[in-house]
Amino acid sequence: MGVLLDECADRGVLSVVHLDRPFDIAPDAGTTHDVPALARLVQTAAGWLAAAGARRGDRVAIVKDNHWDYDLLACAAVRIGAVPAKLSGTLPPEPLAVLLGRLAPAVLVTTADVLARGHAVGVDLAAACRVTVTLDGEHPGATHVGEFRDAAAPPPVRPRADDPLVIMHTSGTTGLPKLVAHSTRTIIGALARVEAGRIPVIGVQRSDTVTTVSAYAHGRTFCWTASVVCLAPRKIVVLTDADPDGADPVLRAHPPTVVEGLPASYVRLQPLTTRLDNPFRDVRLFVSTYDAVHPPTVRGYLAASARRRPLWMQGWGQSETGPITFRFLGRKSASWRNAGHPMPLRTRLRVVDPATLRPVPRGRPGVVQVRTPARCLGYVGEDERFAGKCADAWWNTGDFGVLTRTGSVRLLDREVDTVPGMSCLAVEDAVEDRLGSVVECVVLGRPGAPPLPVVVAADGTLDPAAWSAAVADLPPMAEPLVLAREDVPRTGTGKVRRTALLAALTGNTAPAGSGRWT
Known part of the structure; x- marks a missing residue:
């Protein structure tokens, strides 16, 4: 490097x-x-x-x-x-x-x-x-x-x-x-070298204009740097801020064909997809990493592309492992919460019981473990914490999910956020899919109390009747709270700091799950 x-x-x-x-x-x-x-x-x-x-x-x-x-x-x-x-x-x-x-x-x-x-x-x-x-x-x-x-x-x-x-x-x-x-x-050897190959359809081509809007302090961009420069696209466009008005002139001057962004950045830039001079009209591939992207966002970008078959590549991984699974979404894709299959020939997955750490049959929920040559060397200053997440060559992701019969993984929640009888992520997907006025929904698990839904609405308001109709068939929850986007605490990658948000709203910092593998 x-x-x-x-x-x-x-x-x-x-x-x-x-x-x-x-x-x-x-x-x-x-x-x-x-x-x-x-x-x-x-x-x-x-x-x-x-x-x-x-x-x-x-x-x-x-x-x-x-x-x-x-x-x-x-x-x-x-x-x-x-x-x-x-x-x-x-x-x-x-x-x-x-x-x-x-x-x-x-x-x-x-x-x-x-x-x-x-x-x-x-x-x-x-x-x-x-x-x-x-x-x-x-x-x-x-x-x-x-x-x-x-x-x-x-x-x-x-x-x-x-x-x-x-x-x-x-x-x-x-x-x-x-x-x-x-x-x-x-x-580099286990991640960037693979990504630097000219993979048909999804690989970066010399004719591409590759745009990224990311958090450059994090590990993904170091790996991305190693691969994208070697692949030598015609243009590389770097956005440091996902403010739509600031990004719009840059994107219109250099219309991308490949876009990689943080999920939170895609949400913030989404208003550009409906503008007359839509800058995403020539995109053939959207790539998202770091966190889940909800269906309305994906559909909005795929609809904005004038390409015949644009693709959305969604990766699931961690800083400790790099990408673990990937999947492709098109305009007619279903089963959104499925995180896809592990990387062929080099990554293996299993799901274990959180109490015994023994593998469970496919179709049963548990904590997801991964075996990959890309696993990091350790945590600086926290050797014991790192060792507690290792089981021989297996790494405990701390994510709760199900391994399907076909070998793909369906994510439910972070173990620390797990609520018995429901998937907070699935509920968030459903709410955002059903209520166009909801820009973001976050469901917070609470020990001994109903889960608390927090929504960011486009106009700052939420129609109670529309909410009741949207959640009628979902697991019971407390009444929703409506917040402005800037009032939701976030990490540098735009993820919601759920523990901090729960503490700010209720004074309670106790996690819904055990938090054993955070």
Whole structure:
């Protein structure tokens, strides 16, 4: 990864990258870059990190605003033999300080704004770091990156296959995120190398315009970077914000043929699908990762494409494992909650009883376990927690589901959110499918009380009669609460922090399930 862009430039890769705003590491370089320019940015950043004192085996923490230069900085750290740790700038200062304490990085690359937010609540985010480098401005105790502008990059170092290559954190829907360490063998050899193949229909082609709108602090984009540059599409379009009005001119200037996005980003961008100059008219493939996407959203995008048979590829996986299963949805697809089949020839699934951890017959619900060569090396600073989710070569996903007769998995809920006699995810699907005014539905399980539905409505209101009719055949629930989107606590990837939401609404933090494998 440290020389990925150099090698692609030497091979004559002609992809052009278009950004919705300039890189934070190159604010004066504009929004259009070719591959040689990206390679020079990585080399330059490698010089900064070396001048700041990062050496082979050291950890380099990256905390900043959302942008693809998270991955360019990660490549720069890998280039000098260091181990990058990508931490979301959306994390509050207190949990961010805990994660930095576990990492004890030699260098922290951040912004003065991030440090100031910590200072405002009495948290010194630089305390656990040897050197702190700011990208945007001066801050006491930190060195502005301008001090290293003329530093030359040292010769590249090739990491060993099984040594830590990169660290990223989980979404943190149920509490403090976990720090996940991957090696070259797990994230590049077992994941990116497969994705970089020219797979018929679903593979990226040289004629494609590939658009991504993601959370670049997370692990998916590191793997995506490794594959998409090698596949050399005509254009790569990077969106850092899913605000429809901001994204619209970029998408219209560069209409995508392949789109990959966070489920929450698809929801936010969906109003664009009904505009006269619909920017998704030429999309042949939509890709979603991280979390479930509800049926109305999928149907809206597939209908927006003017292609004869557009596809939606939905992946289910975790930071610890990468993609576990995948499935394809078309305009006439059914059985939405089915997460698809495991990756052929390399991933196996089983469902176990949550009490005994013994496999259950197909068709019976239980906790899903996976066996994959892409499983991470461990959790930084939480060895015991990691060991508790391992059973020989099997990894406990913490998801509750059913293995069907055909070998696909039907997801029900996270085990921590499990409500006896119902699937919260299935109820959410049904509500959003039946009530067009509901942009988002979240069903919160509560011990000893009916599940609490929370809805985000397009106009901020919910018709009681329409609600009663929509849920008449669903399991009993409490009366719904209507919230504005901005009042729903979320992770950096847009997932709802269900535990935090339940606590804010009821004062109760007790999970519906055991929470044993969070």
